[in-house]
Amino acid sequence: MNIIETHALSRRFGRTEAVHDLTLSVPAGSVFALLGPNGAGKTTTLKLLMNLLPPTSGSAEVLGVDSRQLGEREFAQIGYVSENQHLPLWMTVRQLLDYCRPFYPTWDRALEATLLQQFALPASRKLAQLSRGMLMKAALLSSLAYRPKLLVLDEPFSGLDALVRDEFIRGVLEVSALGEWTVLVSSHDIEEVERLADHIALLDAGRLRLSETAESLQRRFRRVEVTNAGTGAVTATGWLEWERSGVLTRFVETCYEPEATERRWQERFGSAEVTAKPMTLREIFMVLARANRGNATEASA
């Protein structure tokens, strides 16, 4: 079951197409990372999903409801934290929670107290006086205490130092263990979410480049080194960043399947020595980002 589905979702701002023909599914219970460089259309996508912006064309369903029709009942089950959201900074943390609480029938006072303690938030301090990390934690707390079915985090780590980011991620991981919710998190840096995400979607220039589980992604990407491959070997479909240096040929295999791929390499490289190493999500993300940039440059040329 998918908690979010989009169908050819598009959004234009004048002549700029921020999101183009986006068809995406976010499975229930997943931690779904929407990745992409700055300006890729991640925030616009989340705003379309949260009905903060109307789509130019296409549609989206969130919790089974058309995003344009999202109402009080649906938002009572959605938690939204964004780096750009204007919080009522004149309130104290306690006042923010007191203000939010009556809107949610499922608000859990015990969970609120637990999170307040876990996040080490000073309840009587005004939001304006909190550090950026603390502010994001306060926003997260006000979005978690009612056990939402869907938690949407828009660039939650932006501007946070490594320590605070780690605390924040730990916070999300900890609360993930407390309930069954779906997390949709956008980020421009895979490193921020690789500990969290089990699904990855890559957005670039408003277009969806890939969307699959992190496991599948890591399974099909390999960094390959071939020694003494011979001079005849050239790049093939599914290989990225192919390069040759002396007797050493390197490339990234994007369609790795243990037996089939290795058989294909043997046919190609003969008796040459081939080593294939698994890649981290960050490495995969960087490879894909470079490839997309290269494609864009070629297209514009």
Place this chain on the structure above:
Amino acid sequence: MKLVWHIARKDLRRFALPAAVWAVLIVAPTIALMVIEPGIGPHPPSSLDGWGRVMGIWLQILQGIQAVIALALAAALVLEDSVVETTAFWPTRPISGARLLGGKLLAAALLFCAAPVLALLPVWLAIGFDAIAVTAAASEFVSRFGTLVLFAITVAALVRNLATFLLCAFGLLAVYVASGLAPRPLWQDASMAVRQSREFLATIAIVPALLLAATHQFATRRSVRTWGMIAVVIAFLATVRSVWPWTVEMARTDSAAQTPRAGDHPGDVVAAPAFTQHQANSIPSLYGKTVWHADGFCVPLFARNPAGEVVMRSWDQIWQRTAGLRILGLEAAEQPLWWQLEAPFYFRRVRSSPVEFTGTLEVWSIRARILGETPVRVGAKLQHDATRVRILALLSHESRLDNIYLEERDSSRNTLDRLTVDGLRRDSGHERYIDAYFVVNRATQHAVEAWSHDIGATEINSVVRRFCELGFSWPESYGEPTLVKIRFERDHAFELPLEVRGISTRGLEQFR
């Protein structure tokens, strides 16, 4: 409703301080108007007039500032939870647009209407306002600022920040004013009743139109469509103000006149069979007489043309002197009361044009009563209803007292009801009484009517402070004078047909 109040309570906490400062700005000038005393020099009329003008300018500036601050605060109240910003906090929370609007309207009503009215209440009560005057003052305040705040809420729901709000708000106000001025040439052909109907419709349409636009914007956040709605409303208002052809009875402010009642004695009112001519190029005066009754008498106060416009009015109410003396018990009720209607200076006629028209006389059924009396000395006071009168200065010449300078503190509602000789044109339709002052010594049986001239009036928040000059001649030999205020109050009014066929030079003589 509980959540609406929850949202409103959040805004009340947020805006309590600025709204309190604004309320102080509302109350302080009202108190200032009451407590600052004018300096009276050797020529009281110019001193009082100068004081009134300076105070009036300051109060107008302050009222402008009050309005701008109210606009800005109401806008800030909405921008706190911006309707158009995609980074606002509330749209991703279970808060519907309608509920948010409810919360904002409730908070605005409490902050910008209820709180200042409560702050003004002690001032109004201290001045002597009764329940009716307080209700009228509160209604006037709420309708004025309520409309302004609703306008601010609507516009603020369409913009992203305060600077854009101010630009749009003043732009829209300018367009609204222009939509009223542009069709002015088309007014010339319409009767007074139709013109009043147009303004009435344009006025009563504003609040529902603003509410509709605000509700649409909060519920849908589709700004382009809401701007379209506002444009349609402005076009509608301009059209109504230009071409609406019918009379709406509710809109007529001059509809007080009805048919005579059973005890009215319309036959008491007798007009001279023709005009007398004072100036060849003016519409001359109309004279007549009526019968005095102690419990109420009928006097024509206005003559109207067939279009319903007042073309003549009672300038020099000669019947007042007689009626006043009879109320005071200083004159026997033998003679009839004489009355005279005159055309204002702006109704000039071409010398050669005939004075012939049919119209109506608006006759008031009047009850007279003494409001109060006070010895004639500086500082003496007289109080009735919500009005407080104080003698500021006396002017004597040789051994004769010639002038009394008065201050009257009153409610604007009461002032609207007052028909004065100084008023050039009667077009409010609210008037229901005429006040007259008499200088009296009952022991010596002397009494003179004082002509009254308003030196100036200053008003803020329904509180009026005006200065009057009373003129008369009271020789020392008449004894110690007392100032008596008499009110000629309209019980009801009715119309009698009037037919003018030409000019006579015989005037009142023809009755004698």
